[in-house]
Every structure is written in C-alpha cells, then in structure tokens.
Amino acid sequence: MTAERVPLSRARVLGAAVAIADRDGIAALTMRRLAQDLGVEAMSLYHHVANKEALLDGVIEVVMAEIAEAVGEPVVEDWQAAMRARVLTARQVFLRHPWAARVLETRTSISPGVIAYYDGVLAIFRAGGFSYDLAHRALHALGSRALGFSQELFDLSDPAADAEAEAMVQELAEHFPHLAAMVAEIAHDDPDSALGWCDHQAEFEFGLDLILSGLERLRAEG
Amino acid sequence: MTAERVPLSRARVLGAAVAIADRDGIAALTMRRLAQDLGVEAMSLYHHVANKEALLDGVIEVVMAEIAEAVGEPVVEDWQAAMRARVLTARQVFLRHPWAARVLETRTSISPGVIAYYDGVLAIFRAGGFSYDLAHRALHALGSRALGFSQELFDLSDPAADAEAEAMVQELAEHFPHLAAMVAEIAHDDPDSALGWCDHQAEFEFGLDLILSGLERLRAEG
DNA sequence: ACCTGAACACCGTTCAAGT
DNA sequence: ACCTGAACACCGTTCAAGT
Numbered sequence: 001m002t003a004e005r006v007p008l009s010r011a012r013v014l015g016a017a018v019a020i021a022d023r024d025g026i027a028a029l030t031m032r033r034l035a036q037d038l039g040v041e042a043m044s045l046y047h048h049v050a051n052k053e054a055l056l057d058g059v060i061e062v063v064m065a066e067i068a069e070a071v072g073e074p075v076v077e078d079w080q081a082a083m084r085a086r087v088l089t090a091r092q093v094f095l096r097h098p099w100a101a102r103v104l105e106t107r108t109s110i111s112p113g114v115i116a117y118y119d120g121v122l123a124i125f126r127a128g129g130f131s132y133d134l135a136h137r138a139l140h141a142l143g144s145r146a147l148g149f150s151q152e153l154f155d156l157s158d159p160a161a162d163a164e165a166e167a168m169v170q171e172l173a174e175h176f177p178h179l180a181a182m183v184a185e186i187a188h189d190d191p192d193s194a195l196g197w198c199d200h201q202a203e204f205e206f207g208l209d210l211i212l213s214g215l216e217r218l219r220a221e222g
Numbered sequence: 223m224t225a226e227r228v229p230l231s232r233a234r235v236l237g238a239a240v241a242i243a244d245r246d247g248i249a250a251l252t253m254r255r256l257a258q259d260l261g262v263e264a265m266s267l268y269h270h271v272a273n274k275e276a277l278l279d280g281v282i283e284v285v286m287a288e289i290a291e292a293v294g295e296p297v298v299e300d301w302q303a304a305m306r307a308r309v310l311t312a313r314q315v316f317l318r319h320p321w322a323a324r325v326l327e328t329r330t331s332i333s334p335g336v337i338a339y340y341d342g343v344l345a346i347f348r349a350g351g352f353s354y355d356l357a358h359r360a361l362h363a364l365g366s367r368a369l370g371f372s373q374e375l376f377d378l379s380d381p382a383a384d385a386e387a388e389a390m391v392q393e394l395a396e397h398f399p400h401l402a403a404m405v406a407e408i409a410h411d412d413p414d415s416a417l418g419w420c421d422h423q424a425e426f427e428f429g430l431d432l433i434l435s436g437l438e439r440l441r442a443e444g
Numbered sequence: 445a446c447c448t449g450a451a452c453a454c455c456g457t458t459c460a461a462g463t
Numbered sequence: 464a465c466c467t468g469a470a471c472a473c474c475g476t477t478c479a480a481g482t
Binding site for chain 2: 473474475476477478
C-alpha cells in the first residue's frame with residue numbers, strides 16, 4: 001500500500017501474504033497477486049522465497065510467532081490450568097487467521113515454530129508430573145486441539161449453509177431422525193462461529209476439558 | 223483401462239477418480255487426467271459432474287458409501303463398545319484412501335453420506351442413554367475422530383521426514399530439551415504409520431478411549 | 445443426448461536479459 | 464545483487480460445433 005521505495009525483504013513478503021489471506025482468503029494468495037500488492041513483478045518474489053510452498057511455510061512461521069508472543073513462557077504450576085490457558089490463547093490467534101489451520105495441515109516439512117510451541121506444551125506436562133510416555137500419548141490425544149483448533153466435518157449451525165442445510169435437514173429428517181431431533185432440540189442462536197468449520201468457544205472448551213481431565217486422571221493413577 | 227465402449231456415467235467417473243487418487247495421490251486427480259484414464263475428452267466429464275468441486279463431493283460420497291457398508295447398522299447395546307467399533311471400522315476405510323480426510327475437510331457443502339454416518343453415531347449415543355445436549359457436545363469433542371482420523375500437526379516418527387527431521391531435532395535439541403528428551407526416550411520402531419500424518423493405531427485408540435470413557439463418566443453422572 | 449476441439453483466463457515457474 | 468519481461472507447461476472451464 002504505502003512505503004513504495006522500501007526494498008523487498010522476506011519479512012515484507014510474508015507480511016503482505018498474511019494480509020492477503022486475512023482480507024481475501026487463502027485462495028486469493030497467488031504469487032502474482034502478492035507481487036502486485038507489493039508493487040513488484042511476480043518473479044522478484046523468488047529472491048526471497050524459494051517457491052509457493054516455501055511462501056506458505058513462511059506464512060505459518062509468522063502465525064506461530066504471533067502465538068509464541070501471545071502465550072509467553074510456559075507456566076509450570078497447575079499443569080491443567082496452564083495447558084488450558086496456553087491452548088485457549090493460541091486459539092485466539094487462529095481465530096484471527098481462519099485460513100491458517102488448513103495451511104498448517106498441508107505443510108510437509110516440520111515447522112520450527114510448531115516445534116517450539118510443542119516443546120512448551122511438553123514443559124507443562126513434565127512440570128505436572130507426566131512421564132514422557134504419557135506426555136507423548138497426550139499429544140496424540142489432543143492432536144490439533146493442542147494448538148487451539150479442531151475441525152468439525154459438518155456444521156449444523158453454519159450460517160453459510162443456512163438455507164441449503166436447513167432445507168436439507170428438513171427434507172432428510174425422516175431418514176435421519178436422530179440428527180433432526182438433536183437439531184430441533186438444541187438452540188443454536190449464538191453466532192460466535194468464526195473458524196469456518198463449527199468451532200464455538202464453549203464446545204471447544206468442553207472437548208479440551210474432557211481430554212485434560214482424562215489425562216489428569218491417568219497421571220494421578222501413575 | 224478396459225471396457226472401452228461402456229458409456230460414461232457418473233459412477234464410472236467417480237470410480238476412476240478414486241482410483242487415480244489412490245494410485246497417484248490427490249494432486250494427480252485433474253479433469254484432464256481423469257478424462258484420459260476414461261478414454262474421453264476432458265469436457266465430456268462436465269456432463270456427469272458440474273465441476274471439479276462437484277467431482278470431489280462425489281468422490282467423498284463414494285468413500286462414505288464404503289464406510290456405510292463396512293459399519294452396517296448401528297449396534298444399540300453397550301454404547302461405548304459400539305462407538306469404538308464403528309469408529310475403528312470407519313478408520314480402516316480412511317487408511318485405504320489416505321487422501322480422503324483432507325478432501326473431506328475442504329468440502330463446503332454438507333455431504334449426505336457424512337450426515338448418515340453421524341445419524342448412526344447419534345443412534346448409538348441415544349441408545350446408551352445420552353441426552354441430545356450431551357450427544358451434541360460429544361460430537362464436538364470427538365471431531366473428526368468420530369469418522370476415524372485425527373490429524374497430527376507434525377510427526378516425529380514420520381519415515382518421510384527421517385533424515386531431515388532427525389538432523390533438525392539433533393540440531394535443535396539444545397533449544398527444545400523436552401521434545402529431544404521425549405524423542406530419545408520413546409522407541410519409535412513400529413512402522414505402522416500410514417495416514418501421512420502420524421496416526422498410529424495404538425495412539426489413535428488411546429485418544430479415542432480417553433474421550434469415550436470421559437463421556438461415559440459424564441453420562442453416568444446424569 | 446452426448447461428446448468434441450479450440451480457445452480463454454488463470455496458475456506456478458524457468459530463463460535470459462537488464463540495471 | 465536484485466529485479467524484469469517474455470515464455471512455458473500446466474490448470475479449470477466456456478462455447479460453438481459436431482454426431
């Protein structure tokens with residue numbers, strides 16, 4: 001936008017890429033569009049990122065740096081409260097960048113930022129008295145939830161699917177009685193769905209607490 | 223391959239698409255390649271699927287039909303054992319189609335096959351004495367695990383990342399002492415990683431059972 | 445009704461050339 | 464060292480035309 005004469009740098013390229021994805025979605029993030037926003041030819045980008053995949057790797061590093069700053073140093077007392085706070089803080093960053101979860105999942109190489117985040121998670125587990133074996137299984141049990149997001153495969157309260165889904169559920173109510181009954185019973189009037197897939201705060205916290213308290217039980221048993 | 227004179231049909235198109243993804247990965251599934259495998263021009267496909275997105279929708283329906291056949295009618299006694307069996311059976315199908323989980327997550331429209339699967343899940347919860355409210359929260363807690371898969375964001379035992387990751391972990395051991403220690407302690411010699419993301423059977427079952435037993439506790443409390 | 449061929453508007457990326 | 468312009472090899476898709 002401004003600062004036309006600032007020379008291109010990796011940081012400027014990645015920053016502009018995040019801005020495009022935030023504003024217009026991840027599909028809008030093309031090399032040509034990115035170059036245009038930077039006032040440069042597309043090919044100039046290749047001096048700062050090796051290719052499109054490397055660009056996406058870099059964009060994830062930006063997001064993970066945001067998370068690292070937000071969560072700070074791992075707290076080492078009351079592991080369950082510390083984990084809960086860490087995850088919910090990270091989640092706020094993903095709510096700001098709804099495209100980031102999907103990009104993160106498509107990375108093939110290991111991201112140093114993700115590694116650093118998980119090392120902090122492990123620090124909390126260890127301080128809470130977990131063996132490395134239990135901590136390892138805990139990481140698997142949490143999956144992406146450790147980073148603050150969890151995909152739902154369909155969303156009955158998705159505002160985007162409103163008309164279509166409502167008609168569909170209506171139409172299919174006779175075939176799928178349980179789903180129809182559940183939808184009818186549950187008042188879904190809180191519109192705080194933000195991650196594209198259904199991921200309401202209360203429901204995320206329910207799943208998180210269910211896993212954390214299960215882990216605490218296993219830890220206490222030794 | 224064979225059957226050159228069989229007229230094109232939606233079923234043949236979707237079957238060929240699944241075969242391409244299974245054999246050469248989801249990136250190989252292009253309209254042109256699909257047409258070529260069917261001995262037809264690319265544009266002919268558009269008489270049987272509206273566009274590429276509709277093709278992917280259809281491909282998911284094929285996978286969900288495989289799952290529906292594999293899981294059968296929902297069992298209605300011992301909800302926990304029934305859910306466990308249903309999920310692990312569905313998981314087998316995803317292990318046969320490693321690309322399917324990612325495609326499923328990118329669907330924007332609701333898939334009838336997924337709806338039907340979840341209706342069966344709800345039938346099991348209800349027969350086990352769950353309220354619709356608890357069943358709803360249970361679906362969120364399980365997330366994609368209800369369908370048999372869970373993405374891990376990085377995989378320390380991924381054979382593909384072997385050399386690179388090992389060197390990296392080595393190099394970064396001083397910065398990430400907990401991860402390094404955990405990797406060193408855990409004997410990762412079972413090579414049954416199959417879904418691309420780390421998703422070993424034992425670790426999947428650990429997470430699944432942790433959630434299911436947590437849900438049982440909540441159900442018993444009323 | 446079903447299939448075709450050429451064409452269009454996009455991609456990411458290579459390469460030789462400029463400063 | 465950094466950036467450019469043209470070009471290449473791909474995409475998904477439109478359209479008018481064939482049978």
